Amino acid sequence: MSPTVVPAIPAVHREVRLAARVEGDLAPPHFTLAEVPVPKPEPGQVLVRNRVMAVTAAMRTQMAGMPLPMGSFVPGEALWGSAVGEVVAAPDDGFTPGELVQHSCGWREFAAVDASRVRRLDPDALPAPAAHLSQGATAWGALRRAAEVRPGDTVFVTGAAGGVGSLAGQLARRLGARRVVGSTGSERKAALLRAELGYDDTIVRGAGPVERQLRRAAPEGIDVLLDTVGGEQLMAALSLARPDARFALVGALSSQLGGRGGVAAPVELDAGLIIMRRVALRGFGLHAHPDLPQEWTKEFGQGLREGSLVFPHALLKGIEQAPRALCELVQGRHIGAVLVEL
Template sequence: MSPTVVPGIPALHREVRLAARAEGELTAHHFMIAEVPVPEPEPGQVLVRNRVMAVTAAMRTQMTGIRLPMASFVPGQALWGSAVGEVVAAPGGGFTPGELVHHPYGWREFAAVEESRVRSLAEDPLPTPAAHLSQGATAWGALRLAAEVRPGDTVFISGAAGGVGSMAGQLARRLGAGRVIGSTGSERKAARLRAELGYDDTVVRGAGPIERQLRRAAPDGIDVLLDTVGGEQLTAALAVARADARFALVGALSSQLGGSGAIAPVELDPGLIIMRRVALRGFGLHAHPDLPQEWTKEFGQGLREGSLVFPHALLKGIQQAPRALSELTQGRHIGAVLVEL
């Protein structure tokens, strides 16, 4: 049977595939752009024309061959990740052509997606499709649910210039934190964190021992850690933790952005954890399916009021997706890194 022809849909589209497992710095040779037939949705699927997609640090790790708690990318096959697009065909009738939706199949111009993996954005009050790819839901959930930020808390956020961290400083302040400290990789970024994104002080990697800098920034210790980095920054935070501190762990950038992409174990002092009653909790958005809707309401209100901003870089064209991920791993941007397709 010949494919169904839908007006306005081309016969071919482009997708980005993994050309080779990633070892060392990412280059164009790790990717290939293939031109392939636009998929025809099967029963229970919708066809989506992607408009914007996100790249994240976890994708660098997924390009390696190491064992992960998530699926790894497969050489010769298309990558995937969060994307927002418009439904162009919905044979099952569960969605309407033209409807804006979120789904997990970026890195391609068109995607045939199972209806169960598509979330309608028709009722979500955000000003642009790109705003739906903010990592603020992770920051919001980690700070509110896992770390339970309280009025007056001193909060330390590692990786403060990333997609999560650039929202987390603002949200810690929104939740009542008394002092917010963030770590980043350069003084240029640190200045922007302090001027624009809710941070009172900063710790800069390479400007001296992290623990010494953190003690200067938080002389009375910290109550909360939102950790996206791990490594030395996690051990430094434990060293300056106050009694009953709450740590929310959401990422491991120290290994994800390293040359090998390998998981890097962290040695923590159990005596400090016990003596100071430090609570360490991992947080993942997948365990909180209702949180994105709650976050979208909060985010939309903050954007309309001007009390929240969405820092992001936007590269244009699917051919820029490999560059976007490479630049993210090099720390070139502040906030989320997105690609307009």
């Protein structure tokens, strides 16, 4: 086998910085594109040439400057987020130039990352490096571990056209669900969810009361909720919950994308109904399940190769497109994951 050829490291690279805290609608002026020297890895770090990065709804929240469980972005400094690339320099830390890795220092073309925060990737595990940036591990863990989908279940997924939801419909079916219903923001997206992404029926935000639409789509009630939205949709799901229903809560898009950028999504829940129907509500976060990415990669790779799973995503090319990518995600322009090829 011929040795891996690693391209020369340039003197400078580009990174995207937060220009100012975001209040109201996110727009391109909230970002700046800076040209800076390529960082030199210190002892215990590796230098990675980023190839593809993800943008997520949580990034809008991190721009608001409010107390968060995750770190907030700082005006004047580079943003960060999940990225995949190859090692180009690795002094004394066990990595080899050319290795494919994943880390959390996206939004820049090169990143010096602590070796402990870099995860090696098997280049043959998935058909394309971009697939490692799917949000399927969250969907898989929420459905399989938190909600424990069972054969014959009726499953309701909120935010079904997003990075989590676009895989959740397929996975609910894979786990034996009898009926899968998803919510989304337009009839165009709803049609695609029904035609290609495993959903039997859909409800469309703004097309009437959510509870009324959900009663039509799931007249016998629901056994499982995978909730990325909160708000009215969570309330509607509770009203349709069957005895021993299991709810997995993974996001609060009703607040995150509502112009305020927060994570709080207060909602009135009927405690008596929860008790009488024995509804289990469980928050789910991937950070509490460090073994899940490996489990998910195996499941995802098998599904992609046999054609039983698809990976809906939008891919914008060039780091200068990253601000546009996040703005379009917040506006609901895309279906599935939103990625940027660097």
